[in-house]
Amino acid sequence: MELLNQIKEQARKLNRTIVLPEGEEIRTLKATDIILKEGIAKIVLLGDPGKIAHEAEKCGAKIEGAEVINPKTSGKRDTYADMMVEIRKKKGLTREEALEMLNDPLVYGPMMIKAGDADGEIAGAINATGDVLRPAFQFVKTMPGVSVVSGAFMMFLKDKSFGHDGVLVFADCAVMPDPDAQQLAEIAVTTAKTANAIVGMDPKVAMLSFSTKGSAKHDLVYKVAQATKLAKSMAPELKIDGEMQLDAALVKEVGELKAPGSEVAGQANVLVFPGLEAGNIGYKLVQRLAGAEAVGPVLQGMAAPINDLSRGCSVSDIVNMVAITANQAQ
Ligand SMILES: CC(C)(COP(=O)(O)OP(=O)(O)OC[C@H]1O[C@@H](n2cnc3c(N)ncnc32)[C@H](O)[C@@H]1OP(=O)(O)O)[C@@H](O)C(=O)NCCC(=O)NCCS
Numbered sequence: 001m002e003l004l005n006q007i008k009e010q011a012r013k014l015n016r017t018i019v020l021p022e023g024e025e026i027r028t029l030k031a032t033d034i035i036l037k038e039g040i041a042k043i044v045l046l047g048d049p050g051k052i053a054h055e056a057e058k059c060g061a062k063i064e065g066a067e068v069i070n071p072k073t074s075g076k077r078d079t080y081a082d083m084m085v086e087i088r089k090k091k092g093l094t095r096e097e098a099l100e101m102l103n104d105p106l107v108y109g110p111m112m113i114k115a116g117d118a119d120g121e122i123a124g125a126i127n128a129t130g131d132v133l134r135p136a137f138q139f140v141k142t143m144p145g146v147s148v149v150s151g152a153f154m155m156f157l158k159d160k161s162f163g164h165d166g167v168l169v170f171a172d173c174a175v176m177p178d179p180d181a182q183q184l185a186e187i188a189v190t191t192a193k194t195a196n197a198i199v200g201m202d203p204k205v206a207m208l209s210f211s212t213k214g215s216a217k218h219d220l221v222y223k224v225a226q227a228t229k230l231a232k233s234m235a236p237e238l239k240i241d242g243e244m245q246l247d248a249a250l251v252k253e254v255g256e257l258k259a260p261g262s263e264v265a266g267q268a269n270v271l272v273f274p275g276l277e278a279g280n281i282g283y284k285l286v287q288r289l290a291g292a293e294a295v296g297p298v299l300q301g302m303a304a305p306i307n308d309l310s311r312g313c314s315v316s317d318i319v320n321m322v323a324i325t326a327n328q329a330q
C-alpha cells in the first residue's frame with residue numbers, strides 16, 4: 001500500500017477542506033477521527049450537530065477538530081439558493097425549491113464546493129450512487145471537454161504479477177448503465193488519464209468484451225470494437241486495444257494466442273468494461289473473492305472532486321477516498 005501512503009502524504013501537504021455530507025454516520029465519524037489525527041485534510045461534517053455529537057460519543061470518535069454545519073439552519077442558505085436558481089434558471093428552479101433542496105446534505109455539499117467553501121466531497125456510505133451523483137451533475141457539472149462522468153476503481157491485488165505492480169484500474173464501475181460507443185471511448189480515455197494521474201502508471205488499456213478481435217459476432221462486440229477505434233482517434237498516443245476478453249487482457253500466453261502483436265494484450269493495467277453491469281459486478285467479484293482492496297469509485301470528469309463510496313465501505317475506505325479527493329483538488 002505504498003501508493004496509498006504517498007497519496008495520504010501528498011494530501012497532508014495540500015491541507016484541503018473536504019465535506020462529508022453523511023456526518024451522522026458512524027463509519028464517517030470514525031474516519032473523521034483518523035483523518036484529523038493523521039492531518040490528511042480539514043473536515044466539514046454535515047448534519048444535525050446534536051445527533052453528530054451523540055453518534056461520535058457512542059462510537060468513541062474524536063471529531064472536535066471538524067467543522068459541523070447543519071444544512072437546515074446554516075447562514076449560507078440564501079447565498080447558495082441564489083446560486084442554484086442562477087445555475088438552473090433554464091430548468092425553471094425556483095428559490096423556494098432551491099431552499100427546500102438545500103435541506104438535503106447531498107445538495108448542500110456540492111453547493112459548498114461550487115461556492116468555494118470546500119475543495120471536495122465524499123458521500124455514499126449510506127446513500128445510493130444515483131442520489132450522490134444527481135446534485136453533483138446538476139450544480140457542479142462536468143469539466144470542460146467532458147460529456148460523460150464515469151467511476152474508476154483502483155484495485156490493489158494480492159498477486160503483484162498483474163497490472164502495475166499489482167494495481168489495476170477498472171472503469172466504469174459506477175455511473176453509466178449502458179454507454180454507447182462514443183461514451184465508452186470517452187470513458188477509456190479519461191480512465192487512462194486517471195490511472196496515470198493517481199497511480200502514476202503508463203496506461204495499457206484493454207477494452208473488454210466476451211470476444212477477442214472478432215472471435216464472436218454480435219452488436220455488443222461491434223460496440224466495443226467501434227469504441228476502441230474512436231478512443232484511438234481521440235488519443236492517438238494511448239496504448240489501447242480491443243475488443244478483447246479478460247484472459248487475453250491479463251494473461252501473457254492467452255494474449256499472444258488470441259491477440260498476437262497487441263501492445264496491450266497480456267499486460268493490461270486498465271480494464272474498461274463494456275457496460276455498468278459488467279463493471280460493477282466485476283469489481284465486486286475481484287474485491288470479495290480475490291481479496292483485492294478496492295479504492296473508489298473515483299469520479300472522472302467532474303468539474304470539481306466529488307467522489308462516491310460503496311455502501312459496503314469500511315472506515316479505511318473512507319480515509320483513503322478523502323486522501324484521493326484532496327489530491328484531485330489541486
Ligand atoms: C448517473 C445517474 C444518477 C443519472 O441519473 P438520472 O436520474 O437518469 O438523471 P438524468 O438522466 O435525468 O440526469 C440528471 C442530470 O445529470 C446529467 N448526467 C446524467 N448522467 C451523466 C453522466 N454520466 N455524466 C455527466 N452528466 C450526467 C444529465 O445530463 C442531467 O443534467 P441536467 O439535469 O442538467 O440536464 C443514473 O444514470 C444512475 O443512477 N446510474 C447508476 C448509478 C448506480 O447505481 N451505480 C451502481 C453503484 S456504484
Ligand SMILES: CC(=O)OP(=O)(O)O
Pocket residue numbers: 124127128129173174280296297309310311312
Ligand atoms: C460503488 C457501488 O457499487 O456502490 P454501492 O455498493 O453503494 O451500490
